Amino acid sequence: MGGVCRRVCIMDVKTVCLGMLTDGPASGYDLKKEFESSFSHFFAAGYGSIYPALSSLAGQGLVSCEEIPQDGKPDRKVYAITEEGFEFLRAALRKTDTCHKVRSEFLATLCFAHLMRPEDVEAVLEHRLQDIAAFQDLVRHFECECVADWHAGGQFVLGMGKAVTETMATYIKENRHMLTGQSAAKAAAG
Amino acid sequence: MGGVCRRVCIMDVKTVCLGMLTDGPASGYDLKKEFESSFSHFFAAGYGSIYPALSSLAGQGLVSCEEIPQDGKPDRKVYAITEEGFEFLRAALRKTDTCHKVRSEFLATLCFAHLMRPEDVEAVLEHRLQDIAAFQDLVRHFECECVADWHAGGQFVLGMGKAVTETMATYIKENRHMLTGQSAAKAAAG
DNA sequence: ATCCCCATGTAATTTGTTACATGATTGA
């Protein structure tokens, strides 16, 4: 009623960056590493999203920026969340109808396994198992190093990633025969 | 080597529509229903993507279009895959390094559970459980009605959806205490 | 009366990806 219309979005790259900064000041480069590690199983973002997001947050006064000169490299810009940033984040976190979207070329491809060459079906399956194994290595690293220091939320989310990927790997191994058995893939051409 | 550079994409809305048409001719409206049912757990597409995709496929000669006049409603356009369309699809299906992306506002939000009001954390969790329950209802419907007629690929993919969502639901129920216990959510404000 | 289903499509907007641009330091 007279307020700004925020439409949908909310938990976008900007807001996630803001949330990451609640654990302490960081640069865009630092945040990218976080997207590649602890957030990798459910939220992707590249430099092309992160840097504009931080600029925009700074423009809104939700983060402050300290430029640290360096020799040879560009100035390191370290962002810190402000009190207004905290308020904005808490407001975003009040939205409870959150979505959970999957976009899987992997599953979309396998829907048409009967049109594929058997060796390609195998390759698709193997490729996915390797991705899962890579994630599981990452998880083991966290468990040895740092997970004990995380907030409960981070631990819950990582546990979810572990559980889901483990289920996927097991399912693939136990059901691959459905796609690679003799009855499958008759129609595939060269 | 002189061929067209196809870059990344491949298993996009266009190609998935093409794949769906291998089971028989259909309209954009029909395909939308398929995106909302059997594909809903791993690939979303709205009319704004589907209709342009079909137009584009028709322009490339990968599908043919029969316009069926109707009274009151717009002409029903029924698309059918062509031989060139089959070739294109088989080529797309040779790409084995498929991705599987998750974009979860749900998990991104819970990472910051310690900044949320306890009742909002509960609401987020409940909302997700309801979405999962809705999907599981859908699965039961398929299992009673039609899944037996599907190709092995479709059955494999549906089974994966079942397994993953079941794991998520169980994980939430067994670990929600991590987020809602007394030790959690001290810093949350009104 | 009202809502949902049928049925298509365009335009504007949002959002994110990829490629480009630069370049020193460190370890294998």
Place this chain on the structure above:
DNA sequence: TCAATCATGTAACAAATTACATGGGGAT
């Protein structure tokens, strides 16, 4: 010598979402 890490940012592009535009028929 080569690759990786550190470090930032813009511009062009691709893709999808949302809102808009239209409207009859059938069920509650």
